[in-house]
Amino acid sequence: MKRNTKYHGEIEISESDIWHFENGIPGFPDEKAFVLLPILDNGVYMVLQSVMTPYVAFVITSPFLFFSDYEFNIDDATLEQLSIEKEEDVLVYAILTVRDPFANTTANLQAPLILNQKNHQAKQLILNDPKYKTRHPLFANKSGKVKG
């Protein structure tokens, strides 16, 4: 199927590309289908694009690239909900709030995206760890060493 996107123009999406967020995500309860699209070609940043709504798209990254001690447990309810069997099947992304200049961009570490590669079920998990907030400066620790 052909779909318009926020940053990638019109693209062709096949069913197997789609990640299913059964309950949407907070603030976007009706957005249940997304695709992952690359930005640039180094794989650091990606866009989580709604299949249904062109203007709903999030810039995301692997939080572990920028926050080396980031860790959390996925609760049993989520494991069950997404039918997660093995850790290796799980992809984790953080949603970025992009700012101008890009050096001021923040990452939401309190609510990571959890994707099960086995069945393409996914959700945004809300953590209860007080260490993690919604706005961690992406380049606070590394003075921009990790570059996209």
Place this chain on the structure above:
Amino acid sequence: MLILSRRKGESIQIGDDIEITIAAIQGDQVKIGIDAPKHIEIHRKEVYLEIQRENTAAAQGIQGLLGLLKEHNGK
């Protein structure tokens, strides 16, 4: 909104499978125990609102996203 009075240790049943128990009361703070099926997500309201707000901010249109990234990479 339905308002019920409960004492410590008393519960409220919602539907067939959600039970809310007043676990402890101390001053103006109440500890609440919630038994619900796993597919029901339970969050502190202010935390949920904060995630909603940040998602909404993150979904704002970014003018010249590629340009911003390239400019950053070039530094």
